[in-house]
Amino acid sequence: MKALFAIFAAVLWAQLALAIDTAPAFADPAQQARYERVIRELRCLQCRSETIADSNATLAADLRRQTREMMAAGKSDQEIFQHMVDRYGDYVLYKPPVTPRTWLLWGAPILLLVGGGAIAAFVIARKSHLPDTDPADPGLGAS
Amino acid sequence: MLRFIIPIGLFAALVGFLFIGLGRDKQTLPSPLIGKPAPIFELPRVDDPTQKFSNRELAGRPYVVNIWGSWCVACREEHEALMQIARRGEVPLVGLNWKDELPLAQRWLQALGNPYVVSGFDPEGNVGIDWGAYGAPETFLVDAQGIIVYKYVSPMTLDVWQREFLPRIEQSGAKGE
Numbered sequence: 001m002k003a004l005f006a007i008f009a010a011v012l013w014a015q016l017a018l019a020i021d022t023a024p025a026f027a028d029p030a031q032q033a034r035y036e037r038v039i040r041e042l043r044c045l046q047c048r049s050e051t052i053a054d055s056n057a058t059l060a061a062d063l064r065r066q067t068r069e070m071m072a073a074g075k076s077d078q079e080i081f082q083h084m085v086d087r088y089g090d091y092v093l094y095k096p097p098v099t100p101r102t103w104l105l106w107g108a109p110i111l112l113l114v115g116g117g118a119i120a121a122f123v124i125a126r127k128s129h130l131p132d133t134d135p136a137d138p139g140l141g142a143s
Numbered sequence: 144m145l146r147f148i149i150p151i152g153l154f155a156a157l158v159g160f161l162f163i164g165l166g167r168d169k170q171t172l173p174s175p176l177i178g179k180p181a182p183i184f185e186l187p188r189v190d191d192p193t194q195k196f197s198n199r200e201l202a203g204r205p206y207v208v209n210i211w212g213s214w215c216v217a218c219r220e221e222h223e224a225l226m227q228i229a230r231r232g233e234v235p236l237v238g239l240n241w242k243d244e245l246p247l248a249q250r251w252l253q254a255l256g257n258p259y260v261v262s263g264f265d266p267e268g269n270v271g272i273d274w275g276a277y278g279a280p281e282t283f284l285v286d287a288q289g290i291i292v293y294k295y296v297s298p299m300t301l302d303v304w305q306r307e308f309l310p311r312i313e314q315s316g317a318k319g320e
Contacts, residue, residue, distance in 0.1 A: 045277030045278075046277055046278055058268070059268070059272075059277060059278075062242075062267070062268045062269075062272060066269070085175070086175065087175070087273060087274075087275040089172065089173060089174070089275075091173075
Protein backbone atom coordinates (compact mmCIF):
# COMPACT_ATOMS: atom_id res chain seq x y z
CA MET A 1 0.00 0.00 0.00
CA LYS A 2 2.79 2.37 0.90
CA ALA A 3 4.53 1.56 -2.39
CA LEU A 4 1.33 2.36 -4.21
CA PHE A 5 1.16 5.75 -2.53
CA ALA A 6 4.79 6.39 -3.43
CA ILE A 7 4.06 5.64 -7.09
CA PHE A 8 0.96 7.82 -6.98
CA ALA A 9 2.94 10.70 -5.46
CA ALA A 10 5.68 10.27 -8.03
CA VAL A 11 3.14 10.48 -10.85
CA LEU A 12 1.68 13.65 -9.34
CA TRP A 13 5.15 15.18 -9.09
CA ALA A 14 5.86 14.24 -12.69
CA GLN A 15 2.73 16.15 -13.66
CA LEU A 16 3.99 19.20 -11.81
CA ALA A 17 7.35 18.90 -13.53
CA LEU A 18 5.54 19.17 -16.86
CA ALA A 19 4.11 22.57 -15.92
CA ILE A 20 4.28 24.74 -19.00
CA ASP A 21 6.21 27.92 -18.30
CA THR A 22 8.40 27.41 -15.29
CA ALA A 23 9.40 31.03 -14.75
CA PRO A 24 6.68 33.66 -14.32
CA ALA A 25 6.27 35.81 -17.42
CA PHE A 26 6.01 39.10 -15.54
CA ALA A 27 7.82 40.35 -12.45
CA ASP A 28 4.74 42.33 -11.40
CA PRO A 29 2.29 39.92 -9.66
CA ALA A 30 -0.73 41.89 -10.90
CA GLN A 31 0.47 41.62 -14.50
CA GLN A 32 1.25 37.94 -13.99
CA ALA A 33 -2.26 37.32 -12.66
CA ARG A 34 -3.75 39.17 -15.62
CA TYR A 35 -1.58 37.15 -18.02
CA GLU A 36 -2.68 33.88 -16.45
CA ARG A 37 -6.32 34.92 -16.63
CA VAL A 38 -6.05 35.88 -20.33
CA ILE A 39 -4.28 32.68 -21.43
CA ARG A 40 -6.92 30.63 -19.60
CA GLU A 41 -9.59 32.10 -21.84
CA LEU A 42 -7.86 31.24 -25.11
CA ARG A 43 -8.16 27.87 -26.77
CA CYS A 44 -5.21 25.97 -28.17
CA LEU A 45 -6.18 25.35 -31.81
CA GLN A 46 -3.90 22.34 -32.06
CA CYS A 47 -5.33 20.43 -29.13
CA ARG A 48 -8.86 21.92 -29.05
CA SER A 49 -9.86 20.87 -25.55
CA GLU A 50 -7.10 22.73 -23.77
CA THR A 51 -6.45 26.38 -23.07
CA ILE A 52 -3.16 27.80 -24.25
CA ALA A 53 -2.24 28.00 -20.56
CA ASP A 54 -2.48 24.21 -20.22
CA SER A 55 -1.10 23.08 -23.55
CA ASN A 56 2.51 22.51 -24.45
CA ALA A 57 1.78 22.41 -28.18
CA THR A 58 4.07 24.69 -30.15
CA LEU A 59 1.15 26.81 -31.33
CA ALA A 60 0.04 27.35 -27.73
CA ALA A 61 3.57 28.43 -26.83
CA ASP A 62 3.56 30.90 -29.72
CA LEU A 63 0.16 32.30 -28.76
CA ARG A 64 1.36 32.70 -25.15
CA ARG A 65 4.40 34.56 -26.44
CA GLN A 66 2.21 36.85 -28.53
CA THR A 67 -0.03 37.44 -25.52
CA ARG A 68 3.00 38.40 -23.41
CA GLU A 69 4.32 40.71 -26.11
CA MET A 70 0.97 42.43 -26.55
CA MET A 71 0.61 42.88 -22.78
CA ALA A 72 4.12 44.29 -22.59
CA ALA A 73 3.15 46.67 -25.41
CA GLY A 74 0.28 47.93 -23.27
CA LYS A 75 -2.58 46.28 -25.17
CA SER A 76 -5.89 45.77 -23.35
CA ASP A 77 -7.46 42.35 -22.78
CA GLN A 78 -10.06 43.26 -25.39
CA GLU A 79 -7.39 44.05 -27.98
CA ILE A 80 -5.60 40.76 -27.28
CA PHE A 81 -8.82 38.75 -27.63
CA GLN A 82 -9.68 40.64 -30.84
CA HIS A 83 -6.21 39.88 -32.24
CA MET A 84 -6.85 36.16 -31.70
CA VAL A 85 -10.45 36.25 -32.98
CA ASP A 86 -9.34 38.04 -36.18
CA ARG A 87 -7.06 35.11 -36.92
CA TYR A 88 -8.86 32.09 -35.50
CA GLY A 89 -12.52 33.11 -35.14
CA ASP A 90 -14.72 32.97 -32.05
CA TYR A 91 -13.68 29.35 -31.56
CA VAL A 92 -10.44 30.56 -29.98
CA LEU A 93 -12.41 32.04 -27.07
CA TYR A 94 -13.46 29.77 -24.22
CA LYS A 95 -16.33 32.19 -23.59
CA PRO A 96 -17.84 32.71 -27.04
CA PRO A 97 -19.79 35.96 -27.51
CA VAL A 98 -23.58 35.84 -27.59
CA THR A 99 -24.54 35.93 -31.27
CA PRO A 100 -27.49 34.36 -33.15
CA ARG A 101 -25.25 31.33 -33.77
CA THR A 102 -24.56 30.83 -30.06
CA TRP A 103 -28.04 31.56 -28.66
CA LEU A 104 -28.75 27.85 -28.36
CA LEU A 105 -25.39 27.30 -26.65
CA TRP A 106 -25.92 30.04 -24.06
CA GLY A 107 -29.65 29.34 -23.75
CA ALA A 108 -29.27 25.57 -23.30
CA PRO A 109 -28.93 25.65 -19.47
CA ILE A 110 -32.10 27.75 -19.13
CA LEU A 111 -33.95 25.62 -21.69
CA LEU A 112 -32.93 22.41 -19.90
CA LEU A 113 -33.90 23.84 -16.51
CA VAL A 114 -37.30 25.07 -17.73
CA GLY A 115 -37.93 21.89 -19.73
CA GLY A 116 -36.91 19.60 -16.88
CA GLY A 117 -38.94 21.70 -14.44
CA ALA A 118 -42.00 21.45 -16.68
CA ILE A 119 -41.67 17.68 -16.96
CA ALA A 120 -41.17 17.35 -13.21
CA ALA A 121 -44.21 19.54 -12.50
CA PHE A 122 -46.30 17.53 -14.96
CA VAL A 123 -45.29 14.19 -13.44
CA ILE A 124 -45.78 15.38 -9.86
CA ALA A 125 -49.17 16.88 -10.68
CA ARG A 126 -50.28 13.67 -12.35
CA LYS A 127 -49.07 11.39 -9.60
CA SER A 128 -50.72 13.49 -6.90
CA HIS A 129 -54.11 12.70 -8.46
CA LEU A 130 -53.53 8.95 -8.17
CA PRO A 131 -54.91 7.07 -5.17
CA ASP A 132 -52.38 6.52 -2.40
CA THR A 133 -52.57 2.77 -2.67
CA ASP A 134 -51.76 1.23 -5.98
CA PRO A 135 -53.48 -2.12 -6.45
CA ALA A 136 -50.96 -2.99 -9.16
CA ASP A 137 -48.09 -2.73 -6.64
CA PRO A 138 -48.61 -5.19 -3.79
CA GLY A 139 -45.23 -4.36 -2.31
CA LEU A 140 -46.22 -0.79 -1.43
CA GLY A 141 -48.06 -1.65 1.76
CA ALA A 142 -45.18 -3.73 3.03
CA SER A 143 -42.55 -1.03 2.81
CA MET B 144 -49.51 4.84 -25.64
CA LEU B 145 -47.85 8.15 -24.81
CA ARG B 146 -45.42 6.42 -22.44
CA PHE B 147 -43.99 4.56 -25.43
CA ILE B 148 -44.05 7.36 -27.98
CA ILE B 149 -42.15 9.88 -25.87
CA PRO B 150 -39.08 7.74 -25.00
CA ILE B 151 -38.89 6.26 -28.48
CA GLY B 152 -39.23 9.74 -29.99
CA LEU B 153 -36.46 11.09 -27.73
CA PHE B 154 -34.27 8.11 -28.57
CA ALA B 155 -34.85 8.62 -32.29
CA ALA B 156 -33.94 12.31 -31.96
CA LEU B 157 -30.73 11.40 -30.10
CA VAL B 158 -29.81 8.85 -32.76
CA GLY B 159 -30.48 11.50 -35.40
CA PHE B 160 -28.18 14.04 -33.72
CA LEU B 161 -25.42 11.47 -33.25
CA PHE B 162 -25.75 10.32 -36.84
CA ILE B 163 -25.41 13.87 -38.15
CA GLY B 164 -22.41 14.29 -35.83
CA LEU B 165 -20.74 11.21 -37.32
CA GLY B 166 -20.73 12.66 -40.82
CA ARG B 167 -19.52 16.12 -39.84
CA ASP B 168 -15.93 17.22 -40.15
CA LYS B 169 -15.07 18.52 -36.70
CA GLN B 170 -11.34 18.89 -37.33
CA THR B 171 -11.44 21.67 -39.92
CA LEU B 172 -12.09 25.03 -38.35
CA PRO B 173 -13.80 27.71 -40.44
CA SER B 174 -11.30 30.49 -41.14
CA PRO B 175 -12.42 34.03 -40.33
CA LEU B 176 -9.96 35.19 -43.01
CA ILE B 177 -12.01 33.94 -45.97
CA GLY B 178 -13.26 36.98 -47.86
CA LYS B 179 -10.71 39.24 -46.14
CA PRO B 180 -7.54 40.74 -47.59
CA ALA B 181 -4.60 38.34 -47.33
CA PRO B 182 -2.21 39.35 -44.52
CA ILE B 183 0.89 40.97 -45.98
CA PHE B 184 4.19 39.47 -44.86
CA GLU B 185 7.84 40.11 -45.52
CA LEU B 186 10.20 37.25 -44.70
CA PRO B 187 13.69 36.03 -45.54
CA ARG B 188 13.72 33.61 -48.45
CA VAL B 189 14.44 29.96 -47.64
CA ASP B 190 16.78 29.62 -50.65
CA ASP B 191 18.66 32.82 -49.80
CA PRO B 192 17.94 34.27 -46.33
CA THR B 193 19.87 37.44 -47.12
CA GLN B 194 17.06 38.32 -49.54
CA LYS B 195 13.55 39.19 -48.42
CA PHE B 196 10.29 38.26 -50.05
CA SER B 197 6.91 39.93 -49.59
CA ASN B 198 3.60 38.71 -50.98
CA ARG B 199 3.03 42.37 -51.93
CA GLU B 200 5.07 41.51 -55.03
CA LEU B 201 2.27 39.19 -56.21
CA ALA B 202 -0.52 41.77 -55.96
CA GLY B 203 -2.82 41.87 -58.97
CA ARG B 204 -2.72 38.17 -59.77
CA PRO B 205 -4.07 35.07 -58.05
CA TYR B 206 -1.60 32.96 -56.08
CA VAL B 207 -1.54 30.08 -53.62
CA VAL B 208 0.09 30.14 -50.19
CA ASN B 209 1.05 26.74 -48.82
CA ILE B 210 2.14 26.44 -45.19
CA TRP B 211 4.73 23.71 -44.77
CA GLY B 212 7.57 22.54 -42.58
CA SER B 213 10.14 19.79 -42.78
CA TRP B 214 8.81 18.49 -39.42
CA CYS B 215 5.36 18.01 -40.93
CA VAL B 216 4.58 14.46 -42.01
CA ALA B 217 1.45 15.41 -43.93
CA CYS B 218 3.52 17.95 -45.91
CA ARG B 219 5.69 15.09 -47.09
CA GLU B 220 2.52 13.33 -48.13
CA GLU B 221 1.25 16.24 -50.26
CA HIS B 222 4.62 17.16 -51.74
CA GLU B 223 4.23 15.15 -54.93
CA ALA B 224 0.83 16.72 -55.57
CA LEU B 225 2.35 20.18 -55.10
CA MET B 226 5.10 19.32 -57.56
CA GLN B 227 2.49 18.33 -60.13
CA ILE B 228 0.44 21.47 -59.48
CA ALA B 229 3.59 23.56 -59.90
CA ARG B 230 4.25 21.87 -63.24
CA ARG B 231 0.70 22.64 -64.40
CA GLY B 232 1.58 26.27 -63.75
CA GLU B 233 -1.92 27.76 -63.39
CA VAL B 234 -0.92 30.00 -60.49
CA PRO B 235 2.35 30.51 -58.59
CA LEU B 236 2.73 28.54 -55.34
CA VAL B 237 4.22 30.54 -52.48
CA GLY B 238 5.63 28.53 -49.59
CA LEU B 239 5.40 29.65 -46.00
CA ASN B 240 8.02 27.63 -44.17
CA TRP B 241 6.50 27.58 -40.71
CA LYS B 242 8.41 26.90 -37.45
CA ASP B 243 11.26 25.18 -39.22
CA GLU B 244 15.05 25.24 -39.23
CA LEU B 245 16.74 26.71 -42.28
CA PRO B 246 19.14 23.80 -43.10
CA LEU B 247 16.31 21.28 -42.74
CA ALA B 248 14.00 23.33 -44.95
CA GLN B 249 16.70 23.77 -47.60
CA ARG B 250 17.56 20.08 -47.56
CA TRP B 251 13.85 19.22 -47.92
CA LEU B 252 13.54 21.30 -51.10
CA GLN B 253 16.78 19.93 -52.52
CA ALA B 254 15.88 16.31 -51.85
CA LEU B 255 12.20 16.37 -52.80
CA GLY B 256 12.09 19.15 -55.38
CA ASN B 257 10.88 22.71 -54.97
CA PRO B 258 7.30 23.37 -56.07
CA TYR B 259 7.37 26.97 -54.83
CA VAL B 260 8.28 30.12 -56.74
CA VAL B 261 9.59 31.28 -53.38
CA SER B 262 9.34 30.18 -49.73
CA GLY B 263 9.30 32.63 -46.85
CA PHE B 264 11.12 31.54 -43.70
CA ASP B 265 8.98 32.00 -40.56
CA PRO B 266 10.81 30.29 -37.67
CA GLU B 267 8.93 32.17 -34.92
CA GLY B 268 5.58 31.41 -36.47
CA ASN B 269 4.12 34.93 -36.30
CA VAL B 270 3.24 35.08 -39.99
CA GLY B 271 1.61 31.65 -39.77
CA ILE B 272 -0.50 32.93 -36.86
CA ASP B 273 -1.44 36.03 -38.90
CA TRP B 274 -2.80 33.62 -41.50
CA GLY B 275 -4.73 31.73 -38.82
CA ALA B 276 -2.66 28.57 -39.23
CA TYR B 277 -3.19 25.88 -36.61
CA GLY B 278 -1.37 23.01 -38.25
CA ALA B 279 0.51 22.38 -41.46
CA PRO B 280 -0.19 21.79 -44.23
CA GLU B 281 -2.67 24.53 -44.94
CA THR B 282 -3.24 25.92 -48.41
CA PHE B 283 -4.80 29.30 -49.20
CA LEU B 284 -6.01 30.70 -52.50
CA VAL B 285 -5.62 34.48 -52.87
CA ASP B 286 -7.41 36.09 -55.80
CA ALA B 287 -6.24 38.90 -58.08
CA GLN B 288 -7.75 41.47 -55.70
CA GLY B 289 -5.63 40.12 -52.85
CA ILE B 290 -8.61 38.51 -51.08
CA ILE B 291 -8.37 35.05 -49.49
CA VAL B 292 -11.10 33.12 -51.30
CA TYR B 293 -10.45 29.59 -50.09
CA LYS B 294 -8.55 27.65 -47.46
CA TYR B 295 -7.84 23.94 -47.49
CA VAL B 296 -6.57 22.18 -44.37
CA SER B 297 -5.16 18.72 -45.13
CA PRO B 298 -2.63 17.30 -47.54
CA MET B 299 -3.29 18.72 -51.00
CA THR B 300 -4.25 16.31 -53.76
CA LEU B 301 -4.74 16.83 -57.49
CA ASP B 302 -8.39 15.93 -57.00
CA VAL B 303 -8.87 18.74 -54.46
CA TRP B 304 -6.95 21.09 -56.73
CA GLN B 305 -9.25 20.38 -59.65
CA ARG B 306 -12.44 20.39 -57.62
CA GLU B 307 -11.89 23.29 -55.23
CA PHE B 308 -9.07 25.48 -56.50
CA LEU B 309 -9.30 25.57 -60.30
CA PRO B 310 -12.93 26.80 -60.53
CA ARG B 311 -12.13 29.57 -58.05
CA ILE B 312 -8.97 30.53 -59.94
CA GLU B 313 -10.95 30.79 -63.17
CA GLN B 314 -13.54 32.96 -61.43
CA SER B 315 -10.84 35.19 -60.01
CA GLY B 316 -9.19 35.56 -63.41
CA ALA B 317 -12.50 36.50 -65.03
CA LYS B 318 -13.05 39.22 -62.43
CA GLY B 319 -9.51 40.51 -62.68
CA GLU B 320 -9.72 41.17 -66.41
